[in-house]
Amino acid sequence: MSTDTATKTTQPSVGDYLRRNIREYGLLVALVVIMIFFQVITNGVLFRPVNITNLVLQNSFIVIMALGMLLIIVAGHIDLSVGSIVAFIGAISAIMLVKWGLPAIVVVPLCILVGAIMGAAQGYWVAYQKIPSFIVTLAGMLVFRGMTYVVLGGRPVGPFPKDFQILSTGFVPDFLSLTDPATSLIKNYFALLVVILLVGYAIYAGLRERRMNTLHETENEPFAFFAVQMAVISAVAIFLGFQLSTYRGLPNVLVVMGLLIALYTFVTTRTTIGRRIYAMGGNEKAAKLSGINTERLTFYTFVNMGALAALAGMIIAARLNSATPKAGVGFELDVIAACFIGGASASGGVGKITGAVIGAFIMGVMNNGMSIMGIGIDYQQLIKGLVLLAAVFFDVYNKNKG
Amino acid sequence: MSKTLLEMRGITKTFPGVKALDNVNLKVREGEIHALVGENGAGKSTLMKVLSGVYPAGSYEGEIHFDGEVRRFSTISDSEHLGIIIIHQELALVPLLSIAENIFLGNEVATNGVIDWKLAFRRTQELLDKVGLKEPPGTLITDIGVGKQQLVEIAKALSKKVRLLILDEPTASLNEKDSDALLKLLMEFRTQGMTSIIISHKLNEIKKVADQITILRDGGTVETLDCHHEDISEDRIIKGMVGREMEDRYPAREPDIGETLLEVKNWNVFHQHHRDRQFLHDISFNVRAGEVVGIAGLMGAGRTETAMSLFGRSWGHKITGDVSMRGKPVDVSTIPKAIEAGLAYVTEDRKQLGLVLIDNIMHNTTLANLGGVSKATVIDNRQEAKVASGYRQKLRIRSHSIYQEAVNLSGGNQQKVVLSKWLFTNPEVLILDEPTRGIDVGAKFEIYTIINQLAAEGKGILMISSEMPELLGTCDRIYVMNEGRIVAELSKAEASQESIMRAIMRSGEKH
Numbered sequence: 030m031s032t033d034t035a036t037k038t039t040q041p042s043v044g045d046y047l048r049r050n051i052r053e054y055g056l057l058v059a060l061v062v063i064m065i066f067f068q069v070i071t072n073g074v075l076f077r078p079v080n081i082t083n084l085v086l087q088n089s090f091i092v093i094m095a096l097g098m099l100l101i102i103v104a105g106h107i108d109l110s111v112g113s114i115v116a117f118i119g120a121i122s123a124i125m126l127v128k129w130g131l132p133a134i135v136v137v138p139l140c141i142l143v144g145a146i147m148g149a150a151q152g153y154w155v156a157y158q159k160i161p162s163f164i165v166t167l168a169g170m171l172v173f174r175g176m177t178y179v180v181l182g183g184r185p186v187g188p189f190p191k192d193f194q195i196l197s198t199g200f201v202p203d204f205l206s207l208t209d210p211a212t213s214l215i216k217n218y219f220a221l222l223v224v225i226l227l228v229g230y231a232i233y234a235g236l237r238e239r240r241m242n243t244l245h246e247t248e249n250e251p252f253a254f255f256a257v258q259m260a261v262i263s264a265v266a267i268f269l270g271f272q273l274s275t276y277r278g279l280p281n282v283l284v285v286m287g288l289l290i291a292l293y294t295f296v297t298t299r300t301t302i303g304r305r306i307y308a309m310g311g312n313e314k315a316a317k318l319s320g321i322n323t324e325r326l327t328f329y330t331f332v333n334m335g336a337l338a339a340l341a342g343m344i345i346a347a348r349l350n351s352a353t354p355k356a357g358v359g360f361e362l363d364v365i366a367a368c369f370i371g372g373a374s375a376s377g378g379v380g381k382i383t384g385a386v387i388g389a390f391i392m393g394v395m396n397n398g399m400s401i402m403g404i405g406i407d408y409q410q411l412i413k414g415l416v417l418l419a420a421v422f423f424d425v426y427n428k429n430k431g
Numbered sequence: 432m433s434k435t436l437l438e439m440r441g442i443t444k445t446f447p448g449v450k451a452l453d454n455v456n457l458k459v460r461e462g463e464i465h466a467l468v469g470e471n472g473a474g475k476s477t478l479m480k481v482l483s484g485v486y487p488a489g490s491y492e493g494e495i496h497f498d499g500e501v502r503r504f505s506t507i508s509d510s511e512h513l514g515i516i517i518i519h520q521e522l523a524l525v526p527l528l529s530i531a532e533n534i535f536l537g538n539e540v541a542t543n544g545v546i547d548w549k550l551a552f553r554r555t556q557e558l559l560d561k562v563g564l565k566e567p568p569g570t571l572i573t574d575i576g577v578g579k580q581q582l583v584e585i586a587k588a589l590s591k592k593v594r595l596l597i598l599d600e601p602t603a604s605l606n607e608k609d610s611d612a613l614l615k616l617l618m619e620f621r622t623q624g625m626t627s628i629i630i631s632h633k634l635n636e637i638k639k640v641a642d643q644i645t646i647l648r649d650g651g652t653v654e655t656l657d658c659h660h661e662d663i664s665e666d667r668i669i670k671g672m673v674g675r676e677m678e679d680r681y682p683a684r685e686p687d688i689g690e691t692l693l694e695v696k697n698w699n700v701f702h703q704h705h706r707d708r709q710f711l712h713d714i715s716f717n718v719r720a721g722e723v724v725g726i727a728g729l730m731g732a733g734r735t736e737t738a739m740s741l742f743g744r745s746w747g748h749k750i751t752g753d754v755s756m757r758g759k760p761v762d763v764s765t766i767p768k769a770i771e772a773g774l775a776y777v778t779e780d781r782k783q784l785g786l787v788l789i790d791n792i793m794h795n796t797t798l799a800n801l802g803g804v805s806k807a808t809v810i811d812n813r814q815e816a817k818v819a820s821g822y823r824q825k826l827r828i829r830s831h832s833i834y835q836e837a838v839n840l841s842g843g844n845q846q847k848v849v850l851s852k853w854l855f856t857n858p859e860v861l862i863l864d865e866p867t868r869g870i871d872v873g874a875k876f877e878i879y880t881i882i883n884q885l886a887a888e889g890k891g892i893l894m895i896s897s898e899m900p901e902l903l904g905t906c907d908r909i910y911v912m913n914e915g916r917i918v919a920e921l922s923k924a925e926a927s928q929e930s931i932m933r934a935i936m937r938s939g940e941k942h
Contacts, residue, residue, distance in 0.1 A: 245813045248834055301801040301808045308798050311787035318745060318776065318784055319799040319852065320767045378789050 046251055051427060052372045054254070056387050061261060063391055067398030074401050075394070078276030081269055086197065086348060088393035089282040090115070090341035092386055094364040095371075096293040097334035099385040102368050103297075104330045105310040105377030106155060106162035110169030111338040111364060114147050115357030116177040118342030123186035123352035126193055133193040141339045147173065148335020149328065156327035170361070178354045187351025197347035199281040215271075217278030224270025228263045235259060282344060289337075294382045306330065311378030366413070367392055370420040391416070435496075436461040436626050437595060442481055442493035451477045452491070453650045459595070459628060459643075464621055466637040467630045469647035470672055470871030475630050478647070479597055483517050484510045498594075514594030518584045520603055524572045531555040531568035534587045558586040562616060578609030585616070596620070596627040602636060603869055606730040606897070614640050632871065634665040646671040673873050681904030682876065684883040688907065689720035690757065692891040693774070693860040698752035700740045706748055711737055711915045714752070718860050718891035723882060725906035726895045727931045733915040734895045735779055738862045742776040743769040756859060770799065773859035777849050777866060779895075781842075785849040788838040792830060793819035795837050795848050800856045822851035826881060843874025850881060860891040867901060879905055899928045913938045 047054070067075045074080055094111050101108050122140050125131045147169070154165045205218040215221060235255065242249045249255075273279060297303035309316040309323050317323045341360075346352045371388030373380030392413065399409045437459040444452040452474045459465045467475050480486050482495065484504030495502050497513060504510045524533045531551050540551040555568035564582040566575055572583065581601060588596055598617075602610035610633075617627055618640055631637055637644060644663065646653040653671045656663050669680075698714035701707070711733050718724045726734045739746035741754065743766030754763050754772075761772035769776075778784035786795055796819040797804050804815040819833040826847040830840060837848055846866060853861060863882070867875045882905060886892055896902050902909055909926045911919040911934040919934035 241813065245816065248832065299810055299812070301805050301810060304794065304798075304801060304810060308787050308790065308794070311789045312783075314784050315787055316798070318742075318766065318778060320743075320770045320856075321798075322767070378787065 046254065050250070052424065053381070053384065054258070055423065056370075056372065056384060056391075057258070057261070060387050060391050060394070061265065063394050063398075064265075067394060067401070071398060071401045075398055076268075076272060078272045080397070080401075081272050082276055082280055084393055084397050085280050085283045085286075087397065088389060089197075089280075089286045090344045091360070091363050091367060091393065092286055092389045093289055093337055093341045093344070094334075094360070095367045095385040095389045096289055096382060097330075097337035098364045099368050099371070099373055099380050099382055100293075100297070100306055100330045101162070101334055102365070102373045102375070103310045103377060103380045104306050104327055105313065106327065106330070107166065107365065108151070108162065108169075108331065108334050109166040109361050110147075110151060110173055111334065111341075112357040112360040112362075113170045113173035113177065114144055114335060114338040115342035115345055115360055116352075116354060117147070117173045117180070118144055118339040119346035119352040119356045120177045120180045120186070120354070122193075122343050122346055123189065124180065126189055127186055133190065133196075136193070137196070137343060140343055141336050144339020144342070145332045145336040148331040148333065148338070151335070152328040152331025155331060156324045162331075174354075177356075181352065181354050183354060185351045185353040187349075189347055189350055193343075194347050194350060195281060197282055197344045200277045201279040201281060201284060203278055215274050216276065217274045219274075220278040221270050221274040223279065224266055224273075228266050232259055232263065285340075290382065290386055297382050302326075307378055309377075363392060364389075366417050370417055372420075372424060374424075388420075433461045433463070435459070436498060437482075438496040439478070439482065440494045440496070442478065442491055442495075444477055444481055444486060444491040451650050452481070455493075455647065455650070455652050457645055457652070458655065459626060461626055462621060462624045463626060463642035464617060464640050465626075465628045466641035466644045467628055467647065468632075468634070468637060468644060468668060468672060469653075470873050473647040473672070473871075474650040475647055476599065477650075479517060479599065479628075479630070482510065482597070483507055483515060511591060514592050515597070516588040516591055516593045516595070517597040517599065518581075518588060518601065520600040522577075522580050522584055524580055524583060526573040527571060529569045529571055530559070530566060530575075530583050530586075533572055533583060534558060534568075534590050536587075538591065554590070555586070558589050561589060562586045563612070576609075578605050578612070581605065581609070581613060582616075594626065596625060597630070598627065599630045600632065600869070601629065602631065602633060610636065632869070634668050637668070638663065638665060644668060648672060648674060669872055672871070680872070680876065681901075682880045682883055684886065686723075686907050687721045687887065689889060691717050691719050692757060693718040693893070694753075694755045694758075695741065696753040696755075698737065698741070698754075699750070700736065700747035701749040703747050709915070710747065711740065714915075714917055716910050716917060716920075718893050720859075720889045720891055721886050722908065723886050723892040723894060723906045725902035725909040726893065726912055727899060727902050727909055728912035729935060730897065732912040732935075734912050735864055736915075737912070738776055738864055738893070738895060741769070742766065742774055742862065745776075770856050770858070774862065775799075775853035775856055775858035775860070776862045777846075777853055777864060779864040779868065781845050781849050785852075786837045786845060789836060791834045791836050792823065792828065792840075792848055792851075793833040796822055796833075796851045796855060799852050803855060818855060819851070822854065826851055827877065841871075841874070843870045843877065846870060846874070846878060847881075850878075854885075858890065860893060861885065862893045862895070864895045865897065866894065867896070867898070875901075899931060902931075903927065911935060 064075070098108060098111070118140050121143065122136055125136045125139070126133065151165050151169045154160045155162045201219065203217040203219045205222065207218045208215070239249050239255065305316065305321050305326055308319070309321060309326055313323055342357065345356055349356070367389035368380060368385045369375070369388070370391055371380065371384030371386070373385065395413060395416065396409065399412065435458055437457070439455065439457040442452050442455040443450070455474065455478055457478065467478070469475050481491050484507050487505040488503035495504070497515070502513070525536065528536070534555050535551050540547050540554065552568045559566065559568065562582045562585050564579055564586065566579060572580060585596070601613055605613065614636055617629070620627065629637070629640065641658055643658065644656040646656070646668065648671070656667070694717040696715045698711060699709065700711040702710040714737055716724070726737070728734050736746050740750050741763060744750055744764055745766065754761055756773050763769040763772055763774060782788060787798065793815060797815050801810065804811055804818055816833060822828070823830065823833055828844050828847045828851070830844065837845055840848065867878050870878065882892055882894070894902065894906060903926055906926070907923050909921045909931065910917050911921065911931050913935045916938065918938035921930055
């Protein structure tokens with residue numbers, strides 16, 4: 030009902046705000062609850078510095094691919110081929126590095142380019158020939174996997190040179206070295222400092238945004254929410270940063286992932302490209318009639334996905350220190366699940382980068398926690414499947430109630 | 432006087448924060464056609480949802496008496512069981528199933544789950560005879576027009592032993608001929624003793640068929656008029672709906688017409704799907720600054736196709752012809768180029784083609800001109816909010832804020848959002864395709880006022896409409912289209928319903 034005749038913008042009440050944004054807060058709460066649950070049940074193993082590092086290394090590629098997948102899903106499509114792109118890129122990077130002896134500095138951009146071309150090859154059929162993405166990428170999944178076997182001749186290739194492995198197993202060195210790492214608790218002051226600075230900046234930027242919103246009479250979230258959210262995120266971030274600093278500091282992968290998350294959040298929330306993707310997913314015909322080149326936009330979301338999958342493929346290959354034909358099997362499902370747990374809608378137009386990232390970490394923490402507990406892969410799959418269903422049910426339930 | 436079939440007493444239904452129905456009373460006599468009118472948001476649909484059990488007993492206050500007994504429906508099948516059948520505005524037929532399959536969908540003629548097709552087809556044939564639809568029962572729904580689909584819906588209702596037939600805007604998407612046929616059918620059913628409730632915005636139709644008219648306004652019953660006691664004029668009904676006299680349904684305007692803006696010459700277009708069939712033939716027309724130009728014609732005359740083919744070739748194939756703006760040739764071969772050239776096209780179907788319904792007012796407003804609120808592709812949030820707020824106030828879009836989702840707005844307000852979107856592209860000529868379809872009287876007046884304002888600002892308006900009074904009331908000049916051709920150009924003085932129809936009929940004879 031829209032019989033409200035007021036034309037002045039009103040600030041939402043706390044209840045209204047919570048109802049409208051329950052999904053986002055719910056997701057954050059779910060992640061924190063799951064973390065605490067596993068921390069307790071594993072007797073503190075989950076948050077040990079070495080395990081946190083592992084968590085990051087194990088999930089970084091899922092998160093990186095989820096960034097691209099979210100755009101694809103928001104645009105109203107799906108990409109099933111990313112697991113196979115991962116394997117193929119791993120394979121050709123191994124051949125170029127190990128067999129041909131090319132330097133990593135050449136191979137990395139080259140592989141990303143190849144990934145982008147693989148994405149383009151699929152995007153063409155989806156965008157310009159209007160073949161459903163499910164079918165095109167299912168074909169891509171088979172073709173690229175087949176190509177991987179052909180290229181590798183069915184045998185793993187490795188190990189990789191050191192400078193390539195840094196991509197995935199390296200750490201940002203401690204530029205500060207305030208104390209002797211052999212004796213002191215904190216072994217990497219730089220990591221701690223970076224985390225504290227980031228938290229400080231986040232609080233400053235959040236407050237500034239609120240002040241500007243008030244000044245221009247645009248909508249603000251209620252202060253209580255802002256404060257609690259900031260407090261929780263800051264506490265978790267500083268705690269994790271501290272734990273990392275007592276081990277080897279910030280993994281390189283974490284830095285790459287962090288930068289990409291920031292970039293994609295910015296693109297989706299603040300740029301015209303992001304806005305157009307959401308509009309296209311929400312109503313393609315209306316977007317097209319508003320002058321948006323929907324074909325080109327669709328094409329580029331697939332190119333982008335291919336490039337990100339290529340980056341993920343190299344990170345995985347470097348981490349395993351060998352390229353195998355079976356790399357990345359089933360990864361597409363984890364990536365897609367992360368997006369849906371994170372609140373993306375299967376019909377397009379809805380979804381957030383932060384949601385997909387948190388979704389990926391919910392999956393990651395559960396994987397890791399259950400492994401520590403010694404739960405077999407069989408039950409892990411079962412539980413993950415139920416969590417996915419529950420998350421999506423929660424969405425649908427909320428939507429119907431609202 | 433015949434007995435009362437349905438009585439709804441003191442119905443009150445509240446949604447969180449909104450009282451949608453407030454002590455509504457409705458009394459329907461057996462064997463009559465009862466019209467339910469009111470502006471959008473007056474509560475007509477909500478009332479019918481209460482009646483049919485979409486909102487189960489207990490979720491509202493008040494009583495429903497049907498056939499002399501108090502009824503408490505908890506599901507739609509409860510009300511259908513008693514013969515209360517609703518035909519919704521958006522038809523609920525499965526396009527790729529046959530007429531017979533649709534009629535007996537969920538109610539199959541079957542023993543132990545095995546369908547007796549012979550019997551089903553025979554019964555379908557009987558029902559189709561009753562509604563006067565001459566199509567074989569095996570025809571797919573997708574192969575027949577909307578008018579015939581409407582008849583299939585009615586046949587489906589008849590198959591369920593209907594006692595009270597409720598039609599929600601049955602003629603909204605029908606042309607005049609099909610509408611007439613449908614209304615005749617209803618009157619025929621009345622002579623056989625069937626009771627129906629018809630919800631409609633088309634007052635002339637209501638006047639034609641209704642025995643009683645109940646008017647709702649802002650969730651309350653205003654009055655029930657008996658058409659047999661007194662002669663009810665359309666103005667009388669409108670007065671009840673809007674709560675005041677509407678002396679003029681079209682706001683007055685002093686046209687101030689300037690130079691020619693849009694000029695289209697020899698526009699030829701082939702059909703989008705049947706690629707060797709020419710659909711538009713040598714269309715030539717112009718729109719001048721400050722002028723409101725109408726395009727009249729029957730359904731299928733090619734009006735929407737003309738607009739869409741012009742607007743970035745969104746329709747059709749093998750398009751040829753010249754387009755110029757202020758005397759200079761312009762390229763309108765893609766939508767961005769058409770927008771750049773100064774064209775804007777407000778589509779006929781705002782939900783499917785005009786709005787991103789799940790998005791908010793602000794995002795919809797800026798969608799066609801994101802460049803206007805961004806620098807180097809980065810959107811300036813505050814600038815965007817300012818733009819959206821500006822249009823919200825200027826066009827008086829009724830909403831909580833610019834952050835309200837478009838899906839939750841009434842038809843008139845949705846249309847204003849679409850208008851905002853196109854105004855923000857700062858067009859020279861706006862093509863408005865059925866701008867007031869499905870909008871209530873009050874909102875229509877507001878849309879006309881906006882159109883007048885735009886014309887006064889020196890913009891050219893090209894208005895496509897199937898409602899002739901609307902064209903006559905707002906346009907300075909009217910082109911008449913028929914079968915893909917412009918068959919007449921009438922000045923305001925020449926234009927009348929008769930002259931338009933005459934032009935259409937005469938051109939039909941020629942071909």
